[in-house]
Amino acid sequence: MQRIGVFVCHCGTNIAATVDVKAVAEALGHEPGVVISQDYQYMCSESGQELVKSAIREQKLTGVVICSCSPRMHENTFRKAAASAGLNPYLVEIANIREQCSWIHKDIATATDKAIILGKAAVAKVHLNTPLSSMESPVVKRALVIGGGIAGIQTALDIAEAGFDVDIVEKQPTIGGKMAQIDKTFPTLDCAACILTPKMVEASQNEHITIHSFSEVADVKGFVGNFTVKIKKKARYVDETKCTGCGLCTEKCPMKKVPNEFNMGLDNRSAVYIPFAQAVPKVATIDPNYCMMLRSGKCGVCSKVCSAGAIDYKQQDTFIEQKYGAIVVATGFNPINLDKYDEFAYNQCPDVVTSLELERLMNAAGPNGGTLLRPSDKSHPHTIVFVQCVGSRCDDEKGKPYCSKICCMYTAKHAMLIREKYPDTEVYVFYIDVRTPGKNFDEFYRRAVEQYNVHYIKGMVGKVTPKSDGKIDVQASDLLANEQLHIDADMVVLAAAIEPDKTARPLATMLTTQMDTNDFFTEAHPKLRPVESATAGIFLSGACQGPKDIPETVAQGSAAAAKAIGLLCKNSITCNPCVAHSDELMCNGCSSCEKVCPYGAITYIDKEFRMPDRTTKVRRVASVNPAVCQGCGACTVACPSGAMDLSGFSNSQIMAEVDAICK
Amino acid sequence: MNKNLKEQVLRSSGVNVLKCMRCGKCSGTCPSYGEMEYHPHQFVYMVENGDIETLMKSESIYKCLTCFACVDRCPRGVEPAKVVEAVRLAAVRQQGNNHLEPSEIPALLDEDLPQQAIVTAMRKYAK
């Protein structure tokens, strides 16, 4: 005989304003099995919970239904309350009469009717609830960080500091990411390499951190606390354990016409290369697309000059498999492709560059050794025009709808650095808005205007036309003076929008994390849980989650590390007890369920069964591992004999809910 | 009166003027900028404010070449050229006279006349 208690929450006026809660409590009190049905102002409060607990004790309840806000809010709260009063926490059901009733409907009569029906469905379900207890599953005390930029490095350092082993997987030959390409950082004008390289070195020397450079994640299986990841270590054709990073091979390599990605294609490198002087690991890599030995079997100079004998033309991609408890995604960003922006003549004119290319042109380790020269004729630019919002804030398919956040600040930085170094160069910035939200950011931008005399013009560049005399005609509007200007520029710098790295989407599919339409990873809650994804055990760090600058990236990197540490420091985590189970007497061992299980939680065992004629027969039946099963229920539908069922969402429970809802 | 005019312009152009983020790229691109008293970015703003009479009296709307460069370049998809066309249409319609009866059209047809001209003429000159 069931003794069910029903509690209807007012939630202040959130529910009570559009649902007659007293009528709901009344109506549900007449349902079979319900012995007590009452309403209360705030069920989730201390006194509300006390109401539930005392009812459980006094009325000897066998099941509890709370009609309130979404179970995604307070299911755990009420489960804990029931448990503390001695009732199994899984004998509690929640009817969502707020987010899915009172908040969306306006008519009190129909909203109340609907609330009663939802309550009846919950009562019908709880009749069939069985007590469940959670299993524990162990946590592998190792973390994986995907991406070796500043976000990934910071996260790895923090996790290592807590004493856990961390692996960094980076697809480039070196860690460092975009920050390694930056010259100076705003708002302090710190040299980026100077603040980054110590962290890179720390990461390589830390005993807890293993760096897998020139590697990619190939496959991810498992679940929180127990991920199995396959990592593909791409062939560098150089033995990392032998290479000393002396760089002799790069000097002697005869193929020197390879566009240098680190300098954004503005100069060339050799086929065997070290990306930049401070690379970590400082190991050479051979580019198979350009190496003459690998393509046609001729050359072999690098192998001859290498005193360590580190060159290995026969090297293959290798795969390693490793288990992790937590995974942190830090895949970063790239500037967008500007092929659709012909109005700015980016593809037509070498003196029209993106901001990242300008960063390399101004950097002391860049193609011109730090002197800013026009890419076309290496002459000194006297007039430079900056164009903001190229591809950002765009409502059509050409660009991205969001604001890329960092461009206003880095353009102010570029403008100031140029004016500081070359006082004879005029700098114009065409902007729509200037966005400077951080600490000391607006003061930084005002310095550019007031101290360095950068000409900020509110308006947009309509067309950039390279002229025959080598200069560039920039046609733009000045909205405040109400004029159309023509500026004779030597260089034009486009603040291109930033987008997530292209490897992010396939990675999200592997990890079963969600992304938004712009390919940024979706956080579990936009305000309160910015570094966790909806998938347990996967955390987010840096620009892969949304455009952000370096201070925010570092903050988020540490936050993700803190969350990962919170998971790794546990010896075991409680599993979801709502797992599948098979009725052995009905199971015929057909294997339909095993084929659909995404986690491999189902195996087959041979079991002895007593037959009616007192003999025993051995039959093959399905067996579910409750620690691995995540409770999706795919097997329950695949099972042809109905032997497989899911605790907490059993066939009879769901059908009872359906019956209660239909007329 | 003004509200009706604004509603008429918005309806016949099909443009959502609220999408404009005041960037000025349309004006930056416009080849007729120098000839105009009011410029593309201003057209959109003035229509949003309901200040259509001023536009209708100005010569600027007739300087627009309908080259559609502003429509192509606008990052928000606002289509200023369509706004201008709608204002021109409002000006012509406001003159009140019916300049073209459907029954007159067959007489005007010849093999060189593009269909688009007939359609446009009906829209502009018929009441």
Added chain:
Amino acid sequence: MQVNENFEPVIVAFCCNWCSYAGADLSGTNRLNYPTNVKIIRVPCSCRVNPMFILRAFQKGADGVIICGCHPGDCHYTSGNYFTRRRITLLYSMLDFLGIERNRTRLEWVSAAEGAKFAATMEQFTADVKALGPNRRLEDLRCRKQ
């Protein structure tokens, strides 16, 4: 077909806990309206929905059934929504064979961020089912509550 103007369809919605149920909650948080006809049953994944549940709902008098799950590729359990897609395709074939109107059953992908889409989908689905009239072909009159 004559449709009684006062006919209010009974719509059962199966929503997966991770995406569509959260999307439904989001439409509530944003106070977006949709008709009261829709009652939601929470399931851990859209792959939990056995076509038998859908037929049961019609048997008991529901006029429309809609299943909402995560977008393909985003399933919290990796592949659950792919199974749902295939099963519902087969169910559609069966319903077509039985002569049941296709618009009474629907499969929709709604993510946790798509509160507006959820409300719009429910609004549209209720209107579609209302236009079809009451479910007479699959309702088992013996199951009518007294």
